[in-house]
Amino acid sequence: MAIRPAEQLIHKAAWLYYAHGLRQDQVASQLNISRASVAMYLRKARETGIVNISTSTQLFTDDVMARRLEDALKLDAVWIAPENGYNPDQSTDIAVLAASVFLELVKKGDRIGVAWGRTVYTIADIMSYADLQDVTVVQLCGNLGAPYSYRPDQCTMEIARRLNAKGLNFYAPLVLSTEELARALRAEPVIREQLAGISDCNLALFSVGTVDADSHVVKCGALNPDEMAALRGIGAAGVIAGQIIDARGEALDCSYNRRVISAELGSLRAIEKRLMVVQEDSKFEPLLAALAGGLCTHLVVGAHMAQRLLDHAGATPHKAS
Amino acid sequence: MAIRPAEQLIHKAAWLYYAHGLRQDQVASQLNISRASVAMYLRKARETGIVNISTSTQLFTDDVMARRLEDALKLDAVWIAPENGYNPDQSTDIAVLAASVFLELVKKGDRIGVAWGRTVYTIADIMSYADLQDVTVVQLCGNLGAPYSYRPDQCTMEIARRLNAKGLNFYAPLVLSTEELARALRAEPVIREQLAGISDCNLALFSVGTVDADSHVVKCGALNPDEMAALRGIGAAGVIAGQIIDARGEALDCSYNRRVISAELGSLRAIEKRLMVVQEDSKFEPLLAALAGGLCTHLVVGAHMAQRLLDHAGATPHKAS
């Protein structure tokens, strides 16, 4: 029989191997197939999320620094990826940690909002598979027409795929050419509904963007470097889900923001668990802005960034910048 | 240096291996230790629950029969361990499944009530380790003085150990010689408190016992065969946490029950998730009684028992026996 090896068979193999602790050859003989097939089924089982291998992220929160940051920033939980030696690629470390933390936060029946950017996409890319039920992943902001590598819909769909969840894409451009058009589009039932549904999420995953010429909103063509410089002139401090925020973490009053189709910051704040992940040290200022605006409740950063945040919080307690 | 390999080091090894997907020799060189040590650390990490390998129990609920049982018995969830061929030891199958289901039901911060008996102990014994936080495991009934193999306190402590949780034992005998003494003991603050705390649990794990000479309450010496026969004569149908229940699933009105120190059935019913596991086919009648009394919300049984339950439910819909 060369039919598709039923999910059933994969499951049985995984069950005997992982739950009963049999060896592959024992599983093979019980199932009357070759050991090589068993090995293949087991790989599939891991890739499908039928088996879940997760490592506790406990130690990263147990860190004294993490605790102090939680207090200083009034966050629900902070995870700090250690800098120490052995992996030169700090940002991968952070992403791996973030993926684990994310999976630990997700529960059955959740509705998850996902923003976009390199960080989010990296996380999606290394996240292990899981077999959650009744999970919906929704896109937090409009799409890019341009062929950019870390498109919002890609981030959403990839995460949905990994979780075995339903992905809900946003069928609207991220930024429009006129405010009128943006307003009109937001009033469209389909779009309005989707925007309204964002506050029903109970978990959000996002990063924060810089407001310089390297910013992903510039790279993807939503803004050109000059426009960005101008925005910086009037107080732009960071980018959240495609929107420009000021140092207080509020949406900047500017034409660009009015032309963007994205989750309102208020809707974001309505989400119970908001996991922010910051990989680059250069995102210090934007992160401060996001924190000031209470845009996240859970934070994953590297040790260096954590130290800077602590120093800053210590220097200016209870006050932004 | 031959100091105790810090939890830290085990965690790092586990992290690099499982989360980053490095090979053992790569982990070894990053950590500057031998590969053999890495292998050892990883085993410890698995045994400690720092890493969690779990297989989805999805398929066992997806079963059509499981669904029909859920409907017929009005249970929240039913898992059915397949009989089919390859493992002659059906009851081990059921216990392994039950352990997985149990671990899937436990959440951080839970308070778990645990009964006793061979089934519960078997589950505890094969359950994999986990690193839950703020979990408390409480004993649902009094203890046995006699050296019986599956003592209530053993069940409780073993499960607590596996979950890395706090175990709360019951420092009272299961059964006393006079009703007066039992009443007095129940009135003792320590005991009363513990009994009262049972309804605060949000998860319970128990099985049901038979009321014949093989019953564990007989084997452990709480009752002798003759007494048991007498109880059967006046309507005893099963044993729950050391108490005798009748066919309706209510506590039997008898001296024995009045001499027992155990969770009141009302307290049990107040627990949100009550996982009942039945291994032996001979426990059909006791199980019916427990079901009739609404004593469980989640059920793990073997395929044969499931079929009997379905037949029974089909034959006498909406009515007990």
Place this chain on the structure above:
DNA sequence: CATGGCTCTCGACAAAAGTCAAATTGGCAT
């Protein structure tokens, strides 16, 4: 200060798991 018990560590071997190309199978269109 030497001794003994203890645990941790390492190297080498044995066992198990992963991988690949070739062979087989069933489905499907011709």
Place this chain on the structure above:
DNA sequence: ATGCCAATTTGACTTTTGTCGAGAGCCATG
């Protein structure tokens, strides 16, 4: 019916992992 295609299975090979006994460092004790 026949031959092709895609998917699956397998056996043989390589790589990776588990395990064991020997050795080394630490601590407490005489």
